[in-house]
Amino acid sequence: MSDISMITFNNVEKYYGDFHALKKINLDIKKGEKVVLIGPSGSGKSTLIRTINGLEEINDGQLLVDGYDLASDKTDINKIRKNVGMVFQHFNLYDNKSTLENIMLAPRIVLKRPENENHKIAMELLDKVGLADKAANMPNELSGGQKQRVAIARSLAMQPKALLFDEPTSALDPEMIGDVLDVMKDIAQDSDMTMLVVTHEMNFAKQVSDRVIFMADGEVLEDSKTEEFFKNPKTKRAQQFLSQVEHH
Amino acid sequence: MITIAGLFTFDNFRYLFIGLMYTLSVSMISTIFSFIIGSIFGIIVYEKIPYFSKFVSISVDIIRNLPLLLIIFFVYFALPKIGIHFSIFWSSVVAFTFFEATMISEIVRSGINAVDIGQFEGARANGMNNIQTMIFVVLPQAYKKMIPPLVSQFISLVKDTSLATGIVLPELMYRGQIIYGQNSNYMVPVFVILAIIYFLVNFGLSRLSKIIERKMA
Numbered sequence: 159m160s161d162i163s164m165i166t167f168n169n170v171e172k173y174y175g176d177f178h179a180l181k182k183i184n185l186d187i188k189k190g191e192k193v194v195l196i197g198p199s200g201s202g203k204s205t206l207i208r209t210i211n212g213l214e215e216i217n218d219g220q221l222l223v224d225g226y227d228l229a230s231d232k233t234d235i236n237k238i239r240k241n242v243g244m245v246f247q248h249f250n251l252y253d254n255k256s257t258l259e260n261i262m263l264a265p266r267i268v269l270k271r272p273e274n275e276n277h278k279i280a281m282e283l284l285d286k287v288g289l290a291d292k293a294a295n296m297p298n299e300l301s302g303g304q305k306q307r308v309a310i311a312r313s314l315a316m317q318p319k320a321l322l323f324d325e326p327t328s329a330l331d332p333e334m335i336g337d338v339l340d341v342m343k344d345i346a347q348d349s350d351m352t353m354l355v356v357t358h359e360m361n362f363a364k365q366v367s368d369r370v371i372f373m374a375d376g377e378v379l380e381d382s383k384t385e386e387f388f389k390n391p392k393t394k395r396a397q398q399f400l401s402q403v404e405h406h
Numbered sequence: 407m408i409t410i411a412g413l414f415t416f417d418n419f420r421y422l423f424i425g426l427m428y429t430l431s432v433s434m435i436s437t438i439f440s441f442i443i444g445s446i447f448g449i450i451v452y453e454k455i456p457y458f459s460k461f462v463s464i465s466v467d468i469i470r471n472l473p474l475l476l477i478i479f480f481v482y483f484a485l486p487k488i489g490i491h492f493s494i495f496w497s498s499v500v501a502f503t504f505f506e507a508t509m510i511s512e513i514v515r516s517g518i519n520a521v522d523i524g525q526f527e528g529a530r531a532n533g534m535n536n537i538q539t540m541i542f543v544v545l546p547q548a549y550k551k552m553i554p555p556l557v558s559q560f561i562s563l564v565k566d567t568s569l570a571t572g573i574v575l576p577e578l579m580y581r582g583q584i585i586y587g588q589n590s591n592y593m594v595p596v597f598v599i600l601a602i603i604y605f606l607v608n609f610g611l612s613r614l615s616k617i618i619e620r621k622m623a
């Protein structure tokens with residue numbers, strides 16, 4: 159972890175029509191930091207994480223990603239997306255492409271990576287997520303857990319500076335969750351990539367993250383070191399939330 | 407009944423066959439052009455570009471709601487008055503292309519709409535820009551969904567080419583009229599023959615589209 163900021167929110171506000179989805183968000187995530195974002199359903203976690211790669215626009219305040227101001231007209235959002243990967247709850251693999259092509263497509267057309275190098279990197283990544291034998295399969299021939307591991311490999315192939323995860327295991331059958339979390343743990347341990355993970359997996363949070371952010375009703379209520387958060391949640395909302403998820 | 411024997415000559419059938427070739431070539435050329443133009447219109451409308459998309463979508467709506475015969479007459483009779491001349495064949499192609507393009511733009515727009523939003527977001531989050539997302543991820547999936555409506559559009563075009571009789575394009579319908587014009591006893595059998603030809607061509611096309619659909623599923 160370094161002292162340089164990767165993602166900075168300054169008084170960010172986001173509305174859906176009249177609905178106030180993000181309220182005066184202030185956050186600073188350093189390069190290489192592993193952060194877990196938790197909170198009850200509907201608290202704005204997805205909204206927050208999706209503003210970082212511009213899938214949602216902010217209405218007020220300032221959002222800096224890798225030094226670029228997302229609200230500025232001068233910022234090319236595609237440049238930021240090149241450097242910030244995202245893994246979705248429902249995978250969003252390209253249904254018309256094989257596993258291997260899912261991984262190779264963006265590096266080929268966005269990064270212009272030479273074909274043999276592209277192929278080599280893609281196969282290494284598939285191997286890393288344990289799916290080298292599924293290179294030729296189409297997404298609809300994979301299980302949910304396999305799809306998510308391909309989706310992670312696809313994000314990694316862009317060699318991003320930051321990787322966002324929005325509930326990557328929430329749509330999976332329980333027996334598939336472990337494999338995906340293992341892949342994520344490996345990434346967290348091996349790389350200096352910034353990671354921001356929305357999850358309900360508290361054990362993963364405890365093992366992997368440097369820091370936990372707790373949100374409720376569109377606000378950041380807590381932002382503390384992981385150990386401190388789990389030992390000593392400051393707000394009533396966080397205490398309630400923890401007792402609920404830990405009794406599951 | 408004896409009086410219709412003269413209808414079934416080689417020359418008459420060759421004459422109709424050439425008419426069918428006109429029908430099919432006008433249909434095919436118009437379909438190719440209208441597929442390209444319709445796709446561009448559909449994408450423009452889908453992308454909601456300020457003013458421009460609105461302009462295209464209003465134009466599309468206007469043309470879609472005009473009688474096709476009016477468009478054909480407009481291209482052939484009215485455009486020359488402002489200095490734009492097309493032959494009968496190309497007038498037909500231009501008129502059908504514009505009319506079909508408006509239909510196809512609707513098919514393309516709703517085909518794109520039918521692609522899951524997650525496909526767009528996956529591609530955008532993966533670093534692709536709008537155009538790359540469309541070309542490599544969304545359109546291939548949208549066109550697959552669009553095969554059945556596109557084929558039925560082509561079938562209506564094959565039928566609608568008969569309207570070009572109005573500007574004496576020598577297509578199938580026109581040639582049928584010429585034949586029964588020579589002998590009114592031929593009228594009923596000629597209509598039956600025309601009906602059979604149209605049916606066989608269009609039924610064949612719709613079967614073909616079912617096969618393609620099944621192959622691609």
Ligand SMILES: Nc1ncnc2c1ncn2[C@@H]1O[C@H](COP(=O)(O)OP(=O)(O)O)[C@@H](O)[C@H]1O
Nearest residue numbers: 174177179197198199200201202203204205206
């Ligand atoms: N596109 C949208 N339009 C309107 N409201 C939305 C939209 N997306 C999310 N919301 C609302 O914003 C709130 C936060 O949603 P979300 O960020 O998805 O929460 P979380 O991911 O924490 O469950 C919810 O009340 C949700 O209904």
Ligand SMILES: [Mg+2]
Nearest residue numbers: 203204205325
């Ligand atoms: Mg969510």
